């Protein structure tokens with residue numbers, strides 16, 4: 001469990017960890033930039049969704065319940081990977097770290113990910129409604145090649161069937177943690193998990209590859225929804 005930021009005024013708060021916002025590869029720059037892009041895709045509208053990036057042993061997180069397209073480096077939290085201690089948190093206004101934090105840590109702990117993305121994509125929501133079971137499947141699509149086994153492993157082939165587990169939503173985001181972990185353990189090759197009526201969690205070895213995979217996944221979900229609504233099968237070569 002991750003607590004709120006320390007209230008002790010003597011607790012060290014290292015603001016230098018977010019003072020690299022002119023470096024386009026630094027998480028303090030990348031998180032705000034990627035959130036702006038995800039907003040235009042409809043992935044993080046209405047404050048939900050977002051991205052966390054790991055830099056070595058430090059985990060960068062956005063604040064909870066804010067307009068994600070307006071995040072600035074000074075709004076970010078930095079926690080340690082192992083102990084989940086707060087190294088840096090915002091002081092200019094009262095903010096709490098993303099409610100998705102325990103879920104992002106699943107990707108770091110179970111997949112050694114370098115970044116994890118949570119979307120509220122309507123393609124994902126529709127897919128979880130059209131696939132009422134516990135799995136989404138698609139084959140024979142070029143964009144499957146953009147996915148990696150387990151999110152951080154080797155690239156998938158055009159001949160592979162992409163299988164993504166679907167878990168049920170919970171009233172509070174944090175309570176998805178257990179279901180997500182269970183699905184990730186049961187499907188070690190799955191590069192993402194879908195949350196019914198909610199969205200996606202996906203990850204990658206670093207922010208760039210996590211973004212690329214999230215884009216391929218969203219494309220595949222959109223195509224699959226259209227195929228299903230057109231009465232077509234998404235597995236196999238049936239027209």
Ligand SMILES: CSCCC(=O)C(=O)COP(=O)(O)O
Nearest residue numbers: 047048049064065098099100
């Ligand atoms: C309207 S957003 C509902 C909560 C949610 O699904 C979510 O992803 C919240 O993320 P946050 O980073 O804002 O805690």
Ligand SMILES: [Zn+2]
Nearest residue numbers: 048049118173
């Ligand atoms: Zn969410």
